[in-house]
Amino acid sequence: MSDDQALPRTPEEVANLMANLTFDPAPTPQQEAELLDSLPPEGAEVMVVRSLRLPIELDDAVTAAAKANGITKTAWIRQAIEIVLTMQAEDDQPISRADALRALTLLRPVRRAA
Numbered sequence: 001m002s003d004d005q006a007l008p009r010t011p012e013e014v015a016n017l018m019a020n021l022t023f024d025p026a027p028t029p030q031q032e033a034e035l036l037d038s039l040p041p042e043g044a045e046v047m048v049v050r051s052l053r054l055p056i057e058l059d060d061a062v063t064a065a066a067k068a069n070g071i072t073k074t075a076w077i078r079q080a081i082e083i084v085l086t087m088q089a090e091d092d093q094p095i096s097r098a099d100a101l102r103a104l105t106l107l108r109p110v111r112r113a114a
Contacts, residue, residue, distance in 0.1 A: 052077075
């Protein structure tokens, strides 16, 4: 610990600390059941919390994109990360929407036999 100012330094200080310890009462069976019910089910996906610093303009853009898709900012960011990781894993190269539309307009319609 870098801040050991509050730690006891003598046997008397340790004894005083130990003598003055107090413990919270044990939870009632109902509180214990509520706590257990609040836990994720066994085998549930484990989620890791990450702290992320974004410029305000980028955060505003993420907020708008998430709102437009009807999802939370967290879900939108998670999906964006998953998309990039998938593209990298498959050695895929993204193209612009304009290039995709241009390529689609060059396709001829399929003629189906009647």
